[in-house]
Amino acid sequence: KLGISVNKNKEGMKLTVPEKVLFDFNKFILKPEAKIALSVVADIIRENPARKIVVTGYTDNIGxxxxxxxxxxxxxxxxxxxxxxxxxxxxxxxxxxxxxxxNPVASNATEEGRAKNRRVEIELVR
Incomplete structure (x- = not known):
C-alpha cells in the first residue's frame, strides 16, 4: 500500500520510496502522508543500528x-x-x-515510466 520496495544484497539493503508517496510533482516538501511511509523506513533503520544510511534522490528526464x-x-x-x-x-x-x-529504473518515454524514475532510495550499508 505504501509502495516501499525492499531489496537486500551483500552490502546491506535498499529501500525505494516512490515520489507519489513522498512529494507532490516537482516539489521537495514532504506530503503529510509521507510520514507514514517514512516511519516504516525509520523502524527498519532502527533494526540495523550499525549501518550507515545513504539517501539518494532521483528525478525523471523532464527539465x-x-x-x-x-x-x-x-x-x-x-x-x-x-x-x-x-x-x-x-x-x-x-x-x-x-x-x-x-540510473532510471524505467523508460522516460511514458508518464508511468517517468513516475517510477522519480523516487528516493534509502540504502543501509556497512
Missing part, C-alpha cells in the same frame, strides 16, 4: 540537468531531515546524494 540535480538533492535532504528531526536517527549516519535523471 534541465541542473534543475533535476538540485531537486533530487533537495528531496533526499527532506527525507534525511525527517529521519533526523522527527524520527531521532543520528545525523552522523547519513550521506545525502542527488543524482537527478541518472
Amino acid at each position: 534541465s540537468d541542473a534543475y533535476n540535480l538540485r531537486l533530487s538533492l533537495q528531496r533526499a535532504q527532506s527525507v534525511a531531515d525527517y529521519m533526523i528531526y522527527c524520527e531521532k536517527i543520528n545525523p552522523k549516519r547519513f550521506k545525502i546524494v542527488g543524482k537527478g535523471k541518472e
Whole structure:
C-alpha cells in the first residue's frame, strides 16, 4: 500500500520510496502522508543500528540537468531531515546524494515510466 520496495544484497539493503508517496510533482516538501511511509523506513533503520544510511534522490528526464540535480538533492535532504528531526536517527549516519535523471529504473518515454524514475532510495550499508 505504501509502495516501499525492499531489496537486500551483500552490502546491506535498499529501500525505494516512490515520489507519489513522498512529494507532490516537482516539489521537495514532504506530503503529510509521507510520514507514514517514512516511519516504516525509520523502524527498519532502527533494526540495523550499525549501518550507515545513504539517501539518494532521483528525478525523471523532464527539465534541465541542473534543475533535476538540485531537486533530487533537495528531496533526499527532506527525507534525511525527517529521519533526523522527527524520527531521532543520528545525523552522523547519513550521506545525502542527488543524482537527478541518472540510473532510471524505467523508460522516460511514458508518464508511468517517468513516475517510477522519480523516487528516493534509502540504502543501509556497512
